[in-house]
Amino acid sequence: MAAATLARFVPRGTDIALVESDSIGTVGVGEATIPQLHLLHRALGVNEAEFVQATKASFKLGIEFDGWSRAGERYMHAFGPVGRASGLLSFHHYWLRAKGLGLAKPVGSYSLNEQAARKLRMQRGRRAARMHEMPYAYHFDAGLYAAFLRRYAEARGVVRHEGLIEHVEQDGQSGAITVLRLDGDRTVEGDFFIDCTGFRGLLIDQALGTGYEDWTDWLRCDRALAVPCANGGDFTPYTRSIARKAGWQWRIPLQHRIGNGLVYSSAHMSDEEAADMLLGNLDGEPLGEPRAIPFTTGKRRRMWVGNCLALGLAAGFMEPLESTSIHLIQSSISRFLSVLPSGAPDPAAIDWFNAQSDFEWRRIRDFLVLHYTANAREGEPFWDAVRAMDLPDTLSAKIDQWQGTGFIHREHEELFTEVGWFQVLAGQGVEARRYNPLADALSEGDLRKLLHDTETALVEEVGHMPRHLDFVQHLVNSLQSQEVLA
Ligand SMILES: Cc1cc2nc3c(=O)[nH]c(=O)nc-3n(C[C@H](O)[C@H](O)[C@H](O)COP(=O)(O)OP(=O)(O)OC[C@H]3O[C@@H](n4cnc5c(N)ncnc54)[C@H](O)[C@@H]3O)c2cc1C
Numbered sequence: 001m002a003a004a005t006l007a008r009f010v011p012r013g014t015d016i017a018l019v020e021s022d023s024i025g026t027v028g029v030g031e032a033t034i035p036q037l038h039l040l041h042r043a044l045g046v047n048e049a050e051f052v053q054a055t056k057a058s059f060k061l062g063i064e065f066d067g068w069s070r071a072g073e074r075y076m077h078a079f080g081p082v083g084r085a086s087g088l089l090s091f092h093h094y095w096l097r098a099k100g101l102g103l104a105k106p107v108g109s110y111s112l113n114e115q116a117a118r119k120l121r122m123q124r125g126r127r128a129a130r131m132h133e134m135p136y137a138y139h140f141d142a143g144l145y146a147a148f149l150r151r152y153a154e155a156r157g158v159v160r161h162e163g164l165i166e167h168v169e170q171d172g173q174s175g176a177i178t179v180l181r182l183d184g185d186r187t188v189e190g191d192f193f194i195d196c197t198g199f200r201g202l203l204i205d206q207a208l209g210t211g212y213e214d215w216t217d218w219l220r221c222d223r224a225l226a227v228p229c230a231n232g233g234d235f236t237p238y239t240r241s242i243a244r245k246a247g248w249q250w251r252i253p254l255q256h257r258i259g260n261g262l263v264y265s266s267a268h269m270s271d272e273e274a275a276d277m278l279l280g281n282l283d284g285e286p287l288g289e290p291r292a293i294p295f296t297t298g299k300r301r302r303m304w305v306g307n308c309l310a311l312g313l314a315a316g317f318m319e320p321l322e323s324t325s326i327h328l329i330q331s332s333i334s335r336f337l338s339v340l341p342s343g344a345p346d347p348a349a350i351d352w353f354n355a356q357s358d359f360e361w362r363r364i365r366d367f368l369v370l371h372y373t374a375n376a377r378e379g380e381p382f383w384d385a386v387r388a389m390d391l392p393d394t395l396s397a398k399i400d401q402w403q404g405t406g407f408i409h410r411e412h413e414e415l416f417t418e419v420g421w422f423q424v425l426a427g428q429g430v431e432a433r434r435y436n437p438l439a440d441a442l443s444e445g446d447l448r449k450l451l452h453d454t455e456t457a458l459v460e461e462v463g464h465m466p467r468h469l470d471f472v473q474h475l476v477n478s479l480q481s482q483e484v485l486a
Helices: 002-009 037-044 048-055 091-100 112-118 142-155 202-207 271-279 325-338 347-373 381-388 393-405 418-427 437-441 444-463 468-481
Strands: 017-020 058-060 062-066 074-078 137-139 159-162 165-170 177-182 186-189 193-195 212-214 223-229 239-244 247-253 258-264 291-294 298-300 308-310
Touching: 002 037, 002 142, 002 325, 037 325, 048 137, 048 142, 048 468, 058 468, 062 112, 074 112, 074 418, 091 418, 091 437, 091 444, 112 444, 142 159, 165 202, 193 202, 202 308, 223 271, 247 271, 258 271, 298 347, 325 347, 347 381, 347 393, 347 418, 393 418
Parallel strands: 017 159, 062 239, 193 308
Antiparallel strands: 058 137, 062 074, 165 177, 177 186, 212 298, 223 258, 223 291, 239 247, 247 258
């Protein structure tokens, strides 16, 4: 992603080298995204049909959380709006009022994305004038996506070096990185280095010693097992996240297989038990042995140090509960481009970058922690422990405000919007005691009509949408016929 974006945007005459080692390989997971990826693809000029074909992608309208509040209860964090705002107020205040009166259906009844997702439908653009477009993201094969972007980058002049970095040389005075020494006595010199070496953080940590902020007190899972399986079950235009005894399982359908994984706390579940649980809950034959990925949730204390920027797993890791890691790479790249150094990096720009990144990561962390802490799975040791844990102050304040007023405060550019928090707060059963009294300005009859009209308009719209499976096939076929699905 970094090489492709730099190749597209940095001024001519800038040489970009990419160092990768086949003997180390990539982590190979990371298959669910959020709609912001369109911004990257638009900037790069990626053709959607080509991308969907090359990466065996499917479409994603949201994430279903199954059993996160109680076993058997499900809700969705769907992309896009819920209901329609009326006057000054967000829809959720009307929903809260209606709920108190016993008139409201579950939140998802008022979300176009959720209604389409539940019916396994997909559409781009809008059909009815009064309807908004459905925001969507993708599921894709991470290895194929990396290869897709590599072709893009190499076609624009990026030079790839296959080899193992054995030593990182630094300037004796400034500490700046100067040279990477590769196996076979090769060297790669540079003015600026982007560390994409994964969890090991070869440059940012092993050479520059930036240190790590550990968040495992709040996000207690520390291992993942990943295994693809043959296609089976529904070809869902949504990711599934199913709560398990000491963590959760993901299900990500692609054109050629399903990606599965179990994220769990090793303090509450053995690797053997985790493997049995994962393999016992697949929709098709496993395509290989489960692969173990240990991790420590948190982030580098500083993601940009001197002439080195860390991206991806080298910058830090939060479990893929809301599919945020690939987005964090993208947003770091765009933040970096906004203060792209033309010579020695400016310390003020570095401080700004690090402060913005801290803010972005911490707010996402809070959102993930909410899913855990607001559970009602009583009697299960892992879930009891996370329900009782001390929360980050920023999260406590948000929950208090919701419970006391029904108001959701989105601070600055934090990634998850009011409507995302609303779906998860309501879905996890966190009750708001009040709503904004402006919602009382609507007569009860008008309130009923608002809910009814919203719901019926969505049902009608979804009824006209093609099936997700047909939509994908049509898009891929359109590459040959150059005919694009309207
Ligand atoms: C269990 C799990 C599930 C995930 N699911 C999602 C998801 O659904 N959605 C999402 O957005 N993100 C997800 N992620 C995150 C996502 O996988 C990563 O953000 C993404 O793959 C980027 O990884 P990376 O390039 O930073 O690291 P890696 O894939 O580990 O790549 C590291 C690179 O550095 C090279 N390298 C390392 N050391 C050397 C060396 N000494 N010499 C030369 N080269 C070297 C390697 O060859 C490799 O190319 C998930 C992560 C995990 C662990």
